[in-house]
Amino acid sequence: MGKTLEDVFLKAFEENQQKLVRICSVYSKNSEDTKDLLQEVLINIWKSMPSFKAESSIDTWMYRITLNTCLRFRSNTIKKQKRFISMDSIVIVSAQTETKHNELDEKLTKLRCCINELNKADRAIITLYLEKVPYKDISIITGLTENHIAVKIKRIKLKLLNCINEQS
Numbered sequence: 001m002g003k004t005l006e007d008v009f010l011k012a013f014e015e016n017q018q019k020l021v022r023i024c025s026v027y028s029k030n031s032e033d034t035k036d037l038l039q040e041v042l043i044n045i046w047k048s049m050p051s052f053k054a055e056s057s058i059d060t061w062m063y064r065i066t067l068n069t070c071l072r073f074r075s076n077t078i079k080k081q082k083r084f085i086s087m088d089s090i091v092i093v094s095a096q097t098e099t100k101h102n103e104l105d106e107k108l109t110k111l112r113c114c115i116n117e118l119n120k121a122d123r124a125i126i127t128l129y130l131e132k133v134p135y136k137d138i139s140i141i142t143g144l145t146e147n148h149i150a151v152k153i154k155r156i157k158l159k160l161l162n163c164i165n166e167q168s
Contacts, residue, residue, distance in 0.1 A: 045062055
């Protein structure tokens, strides 16, 4: 018995769910935005399923749709921010919560902050790299050569290291 479109979609989603969530989180300000963005990604993947031609792996194809959706979401968010005053900078923290932050959380926060300072292309590449997507697949997703990806990742790592060191 052959697999239905729904079976293929569900299996691919199950195998890639955590990566898709992490990619969405890079382009989101909070967990609610991440959930909304993931939902948008899944809708876009589902709508595109009939056009999947297996020229690349389904994982790579899903990452490409995820990145494109995230970039559109980010662009729309920036447009909205220009029209409204953001209250995200106001944080209410109890003394107990503040003491629970450990060094790892601080490093992760610095890394995320530095990643958000990168341009769109570099942010997409390093996000895929951090998800352990092979260079070949990153190349397919971005349209750049594998060698170009390798060089860009090396440069991006250096930018991130410098950014993190400047924050310390």
